[in-house]
Amino acid sequence: MAPFETAPDHSPAPLMKLGHCLFVLVPGNLRDAAARELHDAVAARLAKEQGIRGLVIDVSALSIVDSYAARVLDETAHVARSFGSKTVLVGLHPEVAVTLVELGIDLTGLETALNLERALAKLKLRIVSEDGDGPGP
Amino acid sequence: MTAVNQKERLERVIDALARATCQDYSHRVPVQDVDDELLELEVGVNMLLEDLERVSRQNAESLGEIERKNREIAERSALALRELATPIIVVWRGVLTLPVIGAVDTERSADMMDALLNKVVAEQATHVVIDLTGISVLDTRTADHFVRMAKAVRLLGASCYITGISPAIAQTLAQLSVDTSSARTVQKLSDALREVFHELGVVVRSSAA
Amino acid sequence: MALVRDAVADVLRNTSLVPVAARSIVTTLPSSAGGEVGSLDVVAGHDLLRYLAVGLRVFSSAPQPALLEELHRCLTGGQGFKPANRVLTVTSDHHVVTAQETAHAMLRGLFKPTDCIRVVTAVSELARNIYLYAQTGEVRLTMAEEPDWSLLFQVVAQDRGPGIPNLDEILSGSYRSKTGLGKGLLGARTLLDGLDIKTGPGGTTIKGFKKSRPPDLSRNP
Numbered sequence: 001m002a003p004f005e006t007a008p009d010h011s012p013a014p015l016m017k018l019g020h021c022l023f024v025l026v027p028g029n030l031r032d033a034a035a036r037e038l039h040d041a042v043a044a045r046l047a048k049e050q051g052i053r054g055l056v057i058d059v060s061a062l063s064i065v066d067s068y069a070a071r072v073l074d075e076t077a078h079v080a081r082s083f084g085s086k087t088v089l090v091g092l093h094p095e096v097a098v099t100l101v102e103l104g105i106d107l108t109g110l111e112t113a114l115n116l117e118r119a120l121a122k123l124k125l126r127i128v129s130e131d132g133d134g135p136g137p
Numbered sequence: 138m139t140a141v142n143q144k145e146r147l148e149r150v151i152d153a154l155a156r157a158t159c160q161d162y163s164h165r166v167p168v169q170d171v172d173d174e175l176l177e178l179e180v181g182v183n184m185l186l187e188d189l190e191r192v193s194r195q196n197a198e199s200l201g202e203i204e205r206k207n208r209e210i211a212e213r214s215a216l217a218l219r220e221l222a223t224p225i226i227v228v229w230r231g232v233l234t235l236p237v238i239g240a241v242d243t244e245r246s247a248d249m250m251d252a253l254l255n256k257v258v259a260e261q262a263t264h265v266v267i268d269l270t271g272i273s274v275l276d277t278r279t280a281d282h283f284v285r286m287a288k289a290v291r292l293l294g295a296s297c298y299i300t301g302i303s304p305a306i307a308q309t310l311a312q313l314s315v316d317t318s319s320a321r322t323v324q325k326l327s328d329a330l331r332e333v334f335h336e337l338g339v340v341v342r343s344s345a346a
Numbered sequence: 347m348a349l350v351r352d353a354v355a356d357v358l359r360n361t362s363l364v365p366v367a368a369r370s371i372v373t374t375l376p377s378s379a380g381g382e383v384g385s386l387d388v389v390a391g392h393d394l395l396r397y398l399a400v401g402l403r404v405f406s407s408a409p410q411p412a413l414l415e416e417l418h419r420c421l422t423g424g425q426g427f428k429p430a431n432r433v434l435t436v437t438s439d440h441h442v443v444t445a446q447e448t449a450h451a452m453l454r455g456l457f458k459p460t461d462c463i464r465v466v467t468a469v470s471e472l473a474r475n476i477y478l479y480a481q482t483g484e485v486r487l488t489m490a491e492e493p494d495w496s497l498l499f500q501v502v503a504q505d506r507g508p509g510i511p512n513l514d515e516i517l518s519g520s521y522r523s524k525t526g527l528g529k530g531l532l533g534a535r536t537l538l539d540g541l542d543i544k545t546g547p548g549g550t551t552i553k554g555f556k557k558s559r560p561p562d563l564s565r566n567p
Contacts, residue, residue: 029447032439032474064446064463066470067529090294094254095463097292101285102464103533112294114261251460 014038015045021054021123022046022085028061035072042076046083054123055080056116060091070105077109088112088119146175150182162190223249225256231263232333234326237283238271246282254289262295264333268326270301280310287320296336297321298329350386351379353420354398361413363405371401383420388427388491389452392561395421396455399563414563418495429490436476436483436503445473445485449501452489456497457558465499465556468537471530472503472552479527480507480550495560501538506549513545 016023022045026038046052057073059065065073077087087110100107113119149166156164165186166179223245226234235253257265267283269275287297297320302310307322323329334341348356351372358368372379375397378390386394398417402410421427432448434441449469453462469485476483483505490498510516516528517535531552535541538554545551 029443031443063450064466064470066467066474067526067533068474071526092293093463094251094258094289094293095460097254097289098250098285098460099463099467099537100292101288102536103467103529104536107292112292114258114294118261118294247460251458 015041017045017049017052020051021056021120022049022052024055024057026057026059026062028063030062030069032068032072035069039072039076039079043079043083046080046085052083052085054120055085055087056090056119056123057087057110058090058116059096060093062096063093065092065096065100067103067105070100070103070107074107074109077107081109086111086123088122090114090116090119142169143175146179150179153182153186157186157189160193162186162193223252225253227260228266228330229334229337229339231261231337232266232330233257233260233262233264234266234268236268236271240273241279241282243278243282246279246286250282250286250289253286254293257290257293257295263337264296264298265290266298266300266326266329266333267320268301269299270326272301275302275306275310277310284319291319296333298323298333300324300326300329347382347384349379350381350383350394350421351375353383354379354417357413357417357420367405371398371405374401384423384425384428386421386427387430388489388497389430389456391421391427391491392456395563411563422491426491426493426495429488432487434473434485434487436473436485437481438477439474441477442470442473445487446470449487452487453499456489456561457499457556458561461556461558464537465501468534468554468556469501471534472501472554475527475530476503476505476507479510480505483507483550497558497560498555499558500553500555503552503554504549509547509550510543510545513543517543 014025014027016025022042024038024042027034030038042055046055055077057076059073062069073089080087089107089110089112092112111122113122146166146169153164153166156162165183168176168179168183223235223237226236228234233253233256235249237249241249253265253267256262265287267286269283272279283299287299290297299320299322302322302324304324307324321329321332323332331341354375355368355372358371359365361368363371376394378386378394395414395418399414402413430452432452434445434448436442436445446466446469449466450462453465457465469487473485476485483503486500486502486504488498488500488502490500492498510527510531512528516531519532531541531543534552534554537556539556541552541554543550543552
């Protein structure tokens with residue numbers, strides 16, 4: 001069984017585009033193979049589409065994030081940056097935050113927000129300041 | 138012969154009394170089967186030493202009992218203090234303050250961190266201020282706990298301030314190379330709040346004309 | 347040997363609970379209540395105690411820690427619950443997730459939430475190291491109740507792989523592991539109360555544990 005069901009257009013189902021943002025909903029019980037596929041799917045989508053400025057990764061279904069999963073998240077943010085996108089993580093469980101801190105994992109490549117609204121606000125700030133139009137930060 | 142014996146016997150009595158002054162009550166004057174005035178003294182001194190030894194033992198037992206009771210009380214107080222939950226105060230919408238009072242051990246700091254992070258999510262907080270003015274001891278280990286707390290708050294997406302650290306302690310922490318880069322350390326809680334309100338675009342104005 | 351259901355009914359009969367309430371609590375117990383007293387393992391036993399705690403909260407306004415203690419004693423015949431054991435084979439990333447879920451199911455409700463996640467994450471790290479570096483091995487998970495009712499969770503990760511080179515360097519934190527093996531080990535050690543590693547060219551056995559105070563059933567979750 002493939003970790004992700006593939007939609008007819010060959011893009012994995014959990015990636016959605018909202019304006020200039022790519023939105024990823026990470027499913028729970030994430031196998032390593034599925035995590036890598038997610039990373040590859042994001043990279044492929046960013047390569048295919050122009051003008052994506054932000055990547056929002058929703059991890060509220062993840063009750064565990066260990067060192068491997070954290071690395072894949074970091075690498076995904078790194079890939080996004082190479083395509084000119086900032087990454088914001090949303091929905092991190094408090095217990096997971098504690099574990100990551102105790103594991104010494106910093107997740108420096110991405111930002112975090114408590115909800116989707118704030119995540120988009122963080123990305124809009126960046127976008128506005130880069131393009132120079134719209135109200136100031 | 139009698140004179141030498143008497144001198145010896147007196148020396149033994151003095152010896153026993155000398156040891157007693159050093160709190161060794163176990164020694165006894167050897168008693169000869171001679172019924173003279175010295176015998177009364179020797180027997181009398183032995184009886185005195187018996188009493189002293191008995192009382193000394195009783196005192197030691199009482200002291201042991203008192204020490205045990207003290208330890209029990211200390212344990213119960215520590216437990217009671219742990220159970221005194223540190224309140225997390227919502228001073229403004231999205232702004233949380235955690236006033237830390239008293240001694241903080243590993244378990245209490247873990248409980249505090251759990252409560253704080255859950256509150257951050259529940260309130261969708263934007264800013265957290267951890268105030269350490271009331272903390273009784275701030276050593277490297279304790280400071281580490283709070284640095285971790287601040288990192289976790291940041292990881293969830295809120296800003297974190299640590300306040301109430303005196304300049305002396307701040308210097309000690311720097312010397313011990315405690316990493317405080319994930320939290321903004323400000324000496325006074327009021328200054329931290331002023332910064333927070335400024336960031337939020339909240340203006341505090343006196344209503345006096 | 348008495349059935350759990352009947353033993354519970356006996357205890358509740360001697361309380362101030364109205365008979366209807368007591369009967370209601372007994373009939374809503376999970377199927378494990380059909381087992382014999384002393385047959386429940388610590389996970390099933392505490393699961394049952396949670397049902398009882400909920401039932402008592404519904405029918406009596408005040409929490410009843412003394413009654414719950416009595417029920418605990420009654421259900422274990424004074425011996426404490428039997429340890430719960432699970433053994434899992436690990437050969438793929440799929441099994442890492444199974445190990446996570448199995449550990450979580452054993453810890454949930456017994457350890458406080460953050461400690462559950464700490465331990466499950468440590469188990470995940472150890473399981474992953476098995477399939478990544480030794481291809482195959484097994485993970486044993488045990489939850490046991492100590493005489494003072496505190497809880498002890500143990501994980502034993504065992505494989506016949508090539509062993510961990512530079513173990514001392516890794517554990518001292520100075521070795522920068524290229525593959526994450528070291529990071530996983532150090533991580534597991536931080537998250538657990540203790541980690542014991544025996545490794546050689548014939549294989550590796552890693553034993554880790556975490557303790558917890560007994561769960562406070564009288565408080566609302």
